[in-house]
Amino acid sequence: MINHTFSSYAATNPTLEIDNSSGNAPLQNLMSSRQSWLIFLSSVFLVSVPVFVEAPLVRSFPTLSVLMTGFWVWLSIRLMSRPQTYLWGDMLFGFSWTWLTGAIYWGWLRYEPIWHIPIEALGLPFAVWCLAKNWGKVGNWFYLGSLLGTVLTDIYFYLVDLMPYWRQIMRTDPDGASQILQNALIQVQTPWGEAWAVILALILMTVGTGSLLNKQSHWYAFGGAVLSTILVDSLFLLAAALA
Numbered sequence: 001m002i003n004h005t006f007s008s009y010a011a012t013n014p015t016l017e018i019d020n021s022s023g024n025a026p027l028q029n030l031m032s033s034r035q036s037w038l039i040f041l042s043s044v045f046l047v048s049v050p051v052f053v054e055a056p057l058v059r060s061f062p063t064l065s066v067l068m069t070g071f072w073v074w075l076s077i078r079l080m081s082r083p084q085t086y087l088w089g090d091m092l093f094g095f096s097w098t099w100l101t102g103a104i105y106w107g108w109l110r111y112e113p114i115w116h117i118p119i120e121a122l123g124l125p126f127a128v129w130c131l132a133k134n135w136g137k138v139g140n141w142f143y144l145g146s147l148l149g150t151v152l153t154d155i156y157f158y159l160v161d162l163m164p165y166w167r168q169i170m171r172t173d174p175d176g177a178s179q180i181l182q183n184a185l186i187q188v189q190t191p192w193g194e195a196w197a198v199i200l201a202l203i204l205m206t207v208g209t210g211s212l213l214n215k216q217s218h219w220y221a222f223g224g225a226v227l228s229t230i231l232v233d234s235l236f237l238l239a240a241a242l243a
Contacts, residue, residue: 036220039091040212043142043224044231046095047149050102051232062107069103072096076139087138091221094139097123098146113157113166120150137218145222148207149229152200160193181240188237204230 058065073096079089098120105119124147127140157163165184169177187193204226211223 033215035087036215036217039087039138039217040220040224042088042091043145043221044228046091046098046142047146047225047228048232049095050098054099054102055106058103058106062103065103065107066100069096069100072099087217090136090138091142092139093136094127094142094221097127097143111167111170113154113163117151117154120147123147138221141218142221142225145208145211145225146229149204149226149232152204153229153233156196156200159196160187160190162187185237185240188240201230 054065072092076089076092076096079085079092081089101120101122104122105116109115109119123143127143130136130140157166162184165180165187169180169184172180188197208223208227208230211219211226
């Protein structure tokens, strides 16, 4: 069933090509632009979901969180089986990779940050294979954008030496987390921490906004995932400041 859905990508995806020869070209362009921005907003939302919904769930019910991946895949395939909802199924299929890898890491391996990127990248070979076959471009580019944001965030943690605080906060109770966050914030507020925050934020901004210039649905999904990393990281920084 999956192969059949993927093989019909070009035939069922209504946003890949616009017929400018018809008299409705301006309307078609407007609809395409609106759909692209909806994909962008959906991408931002789906990056936030694992952080604010899955993370608390997976701490208490890790096995359930992993099993929920099957539901996301099933729903995405159902949506992709209809031309009207293909794009959203495509997006959801890519999201299922971020959900699965997040459930595995935060459920059992969250105490050791060195495993974060390898686990989050488990879907990378499959995503690359799908893109090579021109299948699931929106969802797979969303996954790649989310993965890139995760990689750059972890690089920052390594550069600013925040990994010890990561390990501490994963092993402490909520009452003790406040002081750990305050100590981590002091580390971030050094000239070294602030300089690297600006550099990596500029990289994310450049890659994210540059993607949007391509005016294609899958690049909006990628750009939304990349840019939303700045939003999520900023919210964590705010939480640390208020702790």
